[in-house]
Amino acid sequence: MINEVILDDFSLKVTSFEQGVSTSSSGTEAKTIRFDFEVRGGTEYHDVTVHLYKNTFDVKVPELDLSFRGTINNYSTSRTDFTNENSSSLFRLELIEIG
Known part of the structure; x- marks a missing residue:
């Protein structure tokens, strides 16, 4: 089981993980990973989302x-209200390798 994904220097503790390869219309292959991780409201939510706004990372x-160098291909969360620090949400992030 994969327990950690690091985006630049930002470590995420993952709860599920999938690895694959995507083929572009031009025939080139790119690594992909998809993983879930929990985020608590308040400060933790702020820190995670500020980092994710970079969009492209050393993965x-x-x-x-x-x-690999990757960018966000798909992103979702199970919750939209993060004002309560005691709340948590499941984030799903899919990254794809870039040139």
Whole structure:
């Protein structure tokens, strides 16, 4: 089981993980990863979303010795109100390798 994905220097503790390859219309292949992680409201939500706004990252999955330059391909969350610090949400993030 994969436990951690690092985006630049920002570590995320993942609850599920999938790895794949996507083929563009030009025939080139790109690594993809999709993972879920929990985020609590308040400060943690702010820190995570500010980092995700960068959109493109140096991606590392230490348990797989995997690293690539990637960008957000898909992103979702189970909640939209993060004002309560005791609330939490499941985030799903899909990243795709870029040139």
